[in-house]
Amino acid sequence: MTTKRVLPPEWAPQSAVMLTWPHPGTDWAGLIKEVEPVFENIAKAVLRYEHVVISCEHVARLQELERDLNRFAEQSGFPGRVKAVPAPANDTWARDHGPITILSDDKPTLLDFRFNAWGGKFPSEKDDALNNHLLNAGVFGTTAMQQVDFVLEGGSFESDGRGTLLTTSECLLTPTRNPAMDRTAIEQLLSEVLGVSRILWLNHGYLAGDDTDSHIDTLARFCAPDHICYVACPNVADEHYSALAAMEEELQEFRQADGSPYKLTPLPWPDAIYDQDGERLPATYANFLIINDAVLLPVYGVPQDEDAILVMKDIFPSREIVPIDCRPLIYQHGSLHCVTMQIPAGVVS
Incomplete structure (x- = not known):
């Protein structure tokens, strides 16, 4: 008897969101005071709607977080939603090293793909082992976890929940991830493991300062099975203009499984933000998180933030925009x- 596999969309009911907390042993060392409040704000926003799974390499800091966030959850009327686990980590990008959950005959199964830090760009052995730490700590209850000998990051694909995967050739076909596999082999593996029936490949799309080789979650996102929002650059003089205009044309050519075009919504283009060395940073409103009854939207202290909030309210009228x-x-x-990495319903309780 064949097992039916479904890769749920991000808007499917969730049990938790996973966060891998920054610590001084990561590249955040010089920015800990600035970045920890961001993680705290994300955790508190999520706690209003579902559980939060937090791992941290520094046990004393984890105990403080568990105490403070539990107090916040209790005061907000949502006690017991904080799951805290001590675990080593190289970095904090839970989207890419966290487990990917499929529904196997309607029951959740965790898939633990290999993580090699976007093609060996950075150390990754602790992050690659993190999901097993969480499993052994009992965070996922009785949910089974399957090891998959294939490098895949959660930020590199989008699911419509109906068998369609959206991704970029720049990322999935990069030889530093799965050098022995070509596009056909990758499509076959993803079809078998994730249960998808078709893959939409974007061959264009670019964001300055991006280490991931054009992850889809910085460029274009499913908002519903028939709706994609995407990054659009209106400034002809901007270095992104040509690549993103070509991406927009590709999206316009894409068709749903029934042959109809997608509804497409362009997202605002934030003013350029640079670091102290003059390097442009990858600010994008496409990097939002859908959770139960809400959407957490990244903003950057630029004039376009307000426009982005309004666009999100229009896209997700039944959800609170945070x-x-x-x-x-x-x-x-x-x-x-x-x-962040969302964990679908039925896993964390």
């Missing part, structure tokens, strides 16, 4: 979606 200042996150080349 803006979170993520400017400190982009100094390490990621944003809100990159530091």
